[in-house]
Each structure stands twice: as C-alpha cells, then as structure tokens.
Amino acid sequence: DQQVKQNSPSLSVQEGRISILNCDYTNSMFDYFLWYKKYPAEGPTFLISISSIKDKNEDGRFTVFLNKSAKHLSLHIVPSQPGDSAVYFCAARGETSGSRLTFGEGTQLTVNP
Amino acid sequence: EAGVAQSPRYKIIEKRQSVAFWCNPISGHATLYWYQQILGQGPKLLIQFQNNGVVDDSQLPKDRFSAERLKGVDSTLKIQPAKLEDSAVYLCASSLRGDSYYNEQFFGPGTRLTVL
Numbered sequence: 334d335q336q337v338k339q340n341s342p343s344l345s346v347q348e349g350r351i352s353i354l355n356c357d358y359t360n361s362m363f364d365y366f367l368w369y370k371k372y373p374a375e376g377p378t379f380l381i382s383i384s385s386i387k388d389k390n391e392d393g394r395f396t397v398f399l400n401k402s403a404k405h406l407s408l409h410i411v412p413s414q415p416g417d418s419a420v421y422f423c424a425a426r427g428e429t430s431g432s433r434l435t436f437g438e439g440t441q442l443t444v445n446p
Numbered sequence: 447e448a449g450v451a452q453s454p455r456y457k458i459i460e461k462r463q464s465v466a467f468w469c470n471p472i473s474g475h476a477t478l479y480w481y482q483q484i485l486g487q488g489p490k491l492l493i494q495f496q497n498n499g500v501v502d503d504s505q506l507p508k509d510r511f512s513a514e515r516l517k518g519v520d521s522t523l524k525i526q527p528a529k530l531e532d533s534a535v536y537l538c539a540s541s542l543r544g545d546s547y548y549n550e551q552f553f554g555p556g557t558r559l560t561v562l
Contacts, residue, residue: 337488369553376450376537376553377489422488432477432541432549433502436488 336360337425339437347445352410354440356423359404363425367434368397368408371420380421381408413444448472450554452538458560464526467557471519471540477501479551480513480523481537489537495521528561535559 338357346352356366364385369377383390383397383406390397396409410417423437451470459465471478476497481489492511494502498518506513510529515521525532535556541549 339488342486374455374555376539376555378553379550424488431494431502432551433491433494434489434551436490438486438488 335438336363337423337435337437339421339423339440341440342438343441343443345443345445346413348415349412352408352413352417352442352444354408354410354421354423354442356406356408356437357404358406358425360425360427360435361404362427362429363435364428365426366397366399366406367424367426368395369422369424369436370417371422371439377422410442413442415444415446418442418444450538450540450552452536452554452557454557455555456558456560458562459528460562461530462527464524465528465559466522466524467536467538467559469521469523469538469554471521471538472552474542475540475552476518476543477541477549478515478521479539479541480521481539481553483535483537483556485534492523525559528559530561533559533561 367382368380370380371377381392381395399406420439422439424434453468478495480492483489492506493513495515498515513523535558537556539551539553541551
C-alpha cells in the first residue's frame with residue numbers, strides 16, 4: 334500500500350523557469366509533510382516542510398503548497414538552477430506513527446542550462 | 447558539525463551470506479534510524495532507536511535482520527542470511543530527539559548492498 338506517491342519519475346526544465354514537483358497521499362492521518370533532496374552517492378537532505386494547519390510555506394526559491402482536501406502537495410522551485418538537479422522525495426508523517434517518515438518514490442529533476 | 451557516518455559505502459555478497467553495516471550519528475543526537483531504499487523506491491524505515499532502546503521496529507524483517515545500539519551512540523545493522531531482494535541502499539539517519547514531532551532527520555551517505 335503506497336501511502337505517498339510521486340507519479341512523475343522524472344522532470345526536465347530549463348534554467349530560470351519554474352519546476353513543479355507533485356506528491357499525493359492517501360493516509361488522512363498524515364499531518365506533517367517534508368521534501369528531501371538527494372544527490373547521487375549522498376543521503377537525502379531536508380529541504381522544506383509544511384504542517385497541515387498551513388496551505389503554503391516558502392523558503393527562498395522553494396515553496397510548498399498543501400491541498401488537504403485533495404490530499405496533494407507540490408514543491409515549486411523558482412527560478413530553477415542547474416544545481417537543483419537531484420532526486421526529490423516527498424515524505425509524510427502522522428501522530429499515530431510517531432516520527433516515522435513515509436516516503437514517496439522520488440522524482441528526478443534535471444535543470445538544463 | 448560532522449554529519450552521519452556510515453561504513454562500508456559499498457558491499458557485494460552472495461545470497462545466504464551475512465553482512466553488517468555501521469552507523470555513527472551526529473554527536474548528541476538521541477534518535478537513530480535505519481532505512482532501506484530499494485532502487486526506484488523511497489526510503490522505508492526499518493528500525494528507530496531512542497538512545498539505546500528500540501522505539502519502532504514494526505517494519506524490520508526480524509527473521510533475518512537485526513540491529514543494536516548498545517551504548518546509545520553508534521549502531522550496527524545485520525542481515526543474516528541475505529536474500530537477493532535485500533539488494534538496496536541502507537541509510538542511517540539521526541535526529542536530536544525523536545519524540546519532538548518536528549525534529550529534522552539528518553541522513554548519512556548510505557551503504558549500497560548488492561546480493562548476488
């Protein structure tokens with residue numbers, strides 16, 4: 334049962350344009366969502382998070398939007414830079430599962446110069 | 447601040463052999479996690495320690511996987527015997543306190559295991 338899904342395995346955008354990465358979840362008990370970024374041969378690093386009491390959180394070029402009714406979140410990167418090329422994982426947790434994170438499959442973002 | 451250290455970085459074994467991975471978390475981090483990441487999938491939590499006690503091992507295949515964190519600092523994860531489907535990257539992560547809901551988890555570089 335895949336509770337967190339990232340339906341796009343890959344995304345390619347031009348430098349300077351917007352990158353939009355999407356994530357859907359099925360577990361209504363999830364109330365905290367995170368995005369991680371992973372470069373090859375490195376572990377994932379935390380990027381940005383959002384609590385279910387909010388619908389938007391912004392940090393520099395990165396903005397996460399949460400639509401609870403649709404059980405959908407998205408990560409916007411504006412403007413995209415070649416250094417943003419990495420695998421992006423969406424993750425979620427709920428109070429009933431403690432600090433356990435449930436990850437999506439990941440989306441490979443490629444930003445072309 | 448030194449990050450989460452893992453060794454070895456790569457390991458190739460034959461099925462039915464045993465293997466062990468080591469993790470040293472960030473100094474002062476009470477909570478340690480082991481994740482399994484199979485190619486094309488996201489990381490899946492295997493076990494979570496709070497200091498030297500197990501908090502969550504509900505997704506650990508206990509017939510072949512074991513983990514310990516005897517002194518509440520570094521940890522080892524063992525597979526015995528290994529199966530082909532255990533081929534994956536094994537990630538260790540740590541956080542300051544696992545009981546704080548919003549604590550960030552810091553990941554190590556992982557150990558890539560190939561079972562032939």
